[in-house]
Amino acid sequence: MNVLFEEYEALRLSDYDRLNHHQASVMMGISRPTFTRIYAAALQKIATAFVEGRQIAIDGGKVYFDSDWHQCNACDSYFNHPHKNIPIKSCPLCGSDAITDFDLPEETQQLNFNGDKCICPDCQFEQPHQAGKPCKEQVCPECGHFMKRAGAPGKGNHKMKII
């Protein structure tokens, strides 16, 4: 049974760190419903593995790691870089400049949020939607109104359903 990294992380945040789904979704940078969906998939896979006596492997998925890690090819060490404003030039251990970003290509695809936008219903100001932060809680920087998801029903483009 292949559990994806995001499913493992969802299970860890929710049941090991005992966060609620909203807190966990903010930590993972996704919306609460998406988190719940990933979490449900994780439970389903683990239950299948338990009942059918299958092996669990944790691998793959659409994830990226929050701290940037680098690898030194000279001394074979890995290191992170806490001072993000200073560019990294050499290995902190051996001083060699043969360093590469420590990326696992298939795991570094960033989640694509389909270019969703938050829009202000009053002045039509638009900004990219941030996962885990509902548009209706965002305040428009132009006029101070609460925003909403672009294309969502509401004031302006609402159509009455006639039965």
Place this chain on the structure above:
Amino acid sequence: MKIAMASTGNTLESIIDSSFGRCAWFVIYDTENGAMEFIPNPNKDKEEHAGPAAVELISSRNVSKIISGEFGVKIKPLLDSMNIQMIVVKDPTKTISHIIELLKKGGK
């Protein structure tokens, strides 16, 4: 600049411990005067929270880098917030003296 290392023993021939929170000894190396300090890890056999306790002990010495074979999940966010750099050395044959040589060669 002070650099902490997780070590399996209290000699220069000890190798880098594969765990940071439950390593046997911490070695604190001062790059300016070459001074070394060996500190036994009081949290070695702790059931839990060995990592955060180790971070507390090490950060009280004002280190700016930590070298270990591995870091636990609770340690990473703590060190990130303190701006301490983590260096992971996976090679199980590297001794403390080898690491210090590398640090001297690196000129830091």
